[in-house]
Amino acid sequence: MFDEINLTLRPEFSQKFKDGYPLISKESVLDWSEVLHEGALLNLHDAQNNFVAKGYYGVQNKGFGWVLSWDEKEKIDVNYFVKKIKDAIEYRKEFFENEETTAFRVFNGEGDGVGGLSIDYFDGYYLLTWYSLGVYELKSEILQALKQCVEYKGVYQKKRFDAKGKYLDENDDFVCGEKAPEPLIIKENGANFAIYLDDGAMVGVFLDQREVRKTIRDKYAKGKTVLNTFSYTGAFSVFAALGGAKETTSVDLAKRSLPKTREQFSINEINLAKQTIIVEDVFNYFKYAVRKKALFDIVVVDPPSFARSKKHTFSANKDYVKLLKEVIQITNAGGVIVASTNSANFSMMTFRDFVNAAFKELKIKYKIEERFSLPKDFKVLENFKESDYLKVLFIRKVI
Numbered sequence: 466m467f468d469e470i471n472l473t474l475r476p477e478f479s480q481k482f483k484d485g486y487p488l489i490s491k492e493s494v495l496d497w498s499e500v501l502h503e504g505a506l507l508n509l510h511d512a513q514n515n516f517v518a519k520g521y522y523g524v525q526n527k528g529f530g531w532v533l534s535w536d537e538k539e540k541i542d543v544n545y546f547v548k549k550i551k552d553a554i555e556y557r558k559e560f561f562e563n564e565e566t567t568a569f570r571v572f573n574g575e576g577d578g579v580g581g582l583s584i585d586y587f588d589g590y591y592l593l594t595w596y597s598l599g600v601y602e603l604k605s606e607i608l609q610a611l612k613q614c615v616e617y618k619g620v621y622q623k624k625r626f627d628a629k630g631k632y633l634d635e636n637d638d639f640v641c642g643e644k645a646p647e648p649l650i651i652k653e654n655g656a657n658f659a660i661y662l663d664d665g666a667m668v669g670v671f672l673d674q675r676e677v678r679k680t681i682r683d684k685y686a687k688g689k690t691v692l693n694t695f696s697y698t699g700a701f702s703v704f705a706a707l708g709g710a711k712e713t714t715s716v717d718l719a720k721r722s723l724p725k726t727r728e729q730f731s732i733n734e735i736n737l738a739k740q741t742i743i744v745e746d747v748f749n750y751f752k753y754a755v756r757k758k759a760l761f762d763i764v765v766v767d768p769p770s771f772a773r774s775k776k777h778t779f780s781a782n783k784d785y786v787k788l789l790k791e792v793i794q795i796t797n798a799g800g801v802i803v804a805s806t807n808s809a810n811f812s813m814m815t816f817r818d819f820v821n822a823a824f825k826e827l828k829i830k831y832k833i834e835e836r837f838s839l840p841k842d843f844k845v846l847e848n849f850k851e852s853d854y855l856k857v858l859f860i861r862k863v864i
C-alpha cells in the first residue's frame with residue numbers, strides 16, 4: 466500500500482517514544498534521506514535495532530510525522546482506522562446521544578491515535594481536516610473506515626497543509642454523500658448556529674469554546690452589558706444575549722463578521738435592537754471606548770495567536786499583557802473579563818502570569834473565578850499535553 470522505511474532514532478529520543486510520545490520531530494531521527502514520499506510508513510528502531518514504534522511521514526509545522534502504533538505486528542490499513550474511529554466514537558457516546566448539542570469533535574488527532582487528522586460532526590455531516598500531505602495520502606483508507614463506522618448525510622474536508630498549517634482554498638470541500646444546506650443549522654446546548662461547511666477555512670463556530678459559551682450564558686450574562694472583542698461570528702455575544710444580557714457589542718476587523726453575526730442572532734430570535742456589531746480594529750475600538758468612558762460588565766477577549774492588521778501586529782505571547790491592560794480599563798469594577806487564548810506557545814501558568822502582570826501594573830486587584838482548557842471531545846493524550854492549547858480564565862475585577 467505505501468512505502469515502508471526503517472529509520473533509527475537518535476539515542477536520546479528512543480525512551481520518549483517507548484513511553485508513548487507520538488510526535489516524530491525532525492531531530493528525533495538520525496537520517497531522513499531515504500524518506501521521499503509524504504505518507505510513507507516509518508518503522509522506528511532504537512540504536513540496538515529494536516522495534517520501537519511505527520508511524521507515517523507527513524511534514525507539518527509541528528514535526529515530520531506521527532506515531533500510529535507501538536505494536537510491531539499491527540498493520541496500518543482500513544481495519545486499523547476502523548478500530549481508531551470506533552474507539553473515538555465510543556469515547557463520545559454521550560455527545561451522539563445529546564439532542565441539545567449536535568456539533569462536536571469526533572476525532573482529535575493524536576489524542577485519538579492518528580496525529581494530523583481531525584473529524585468534526587455537524588448534525589449528520591462529517592468534516593475531515595488534513596494537517597499534512599502525508600495524512601492526506603491515507604485518505605482513501607480513512608474514508609473507507611469512516612464509512613464502515615458511521616451513517617452520514619455527507620462528508621466534507623479541509624486541507625490545511627501548507628508549511629504553516631494554513632487552509633488551501635480549492636473552492637470545493639465537499640467529498641461525498643449529500644451536500645449540506647447552506648447554512649446548516651446545528652444546535653449547541655439548545656442554541657442555534659449557522660454553519661457553512663464549504664465557505665473557506667472556518668465554518669462559523671469554534672467548537673472548543675462550547676463550555677465557555679454555556680458558562681457565560683448560564684452564570685454571568687443576566688442583566689449585564691457585554692463587550693465581545695475579536696468576535697468573529699459573535700458566538701459569545703449570542704450566548705450572552707440568550708443568557709439575558711442587557712446589551713451586547715461585538716467588535717471584529719473582518720467585514721464578513723457583520724452579516725455573519727447578524728445571522729447568528731436572528732436564527733436564535735434575538736432582538737437586534739440591543740445588539741451592536743462593529744467592524745473595526747479592536748485596538749482602535751479601545752481608544753474610542755476610553756475616550757467615551759465606556760465601561761462594560763463583561764468583556765470577552767479571544768484574539769488569534771497571531772494577527773496583522775493595517776496598523777498593528779499582535780502576537781499572543783508578546784502582547785497579551787498589553788491587551789489585557791486595555792481591557793481592564795474598560796471593564797466595570799466588579800465586572801468580569803473572559804480572557805482566552807488558543808496559543809500553544811505558552812502554558813496556563815504563563816497565561817496566569819500575564820493576567821497577574823497586567824493587573825499589577827495597573828494596581829488593580831482581581832480574582833480568578835473559572836478556568837477552562839479543551840473540552841472532553843477534544844481528547845488530549847496523556848503523553849502529549851502540549852496539544853491542549855486552549856486556555857480561558859474568567860477574571861473578576863475586584864472593587
Ligand code: SAH
Nearest residue numbers: 695696697700717718719746747767772774
Ligand atoms: N472569539 C471568536 C473567535 C475569534 S477568531 C469565537 O469564539 O467565535 C479571531 C478573530 O479575530 C477573527 O474573526 C479575526 O477577524 C479577528 N481579528 C484579528 N485581528 C483583529 C483586530 N486587530 N481587531 C479586530 N478583530 C481582529
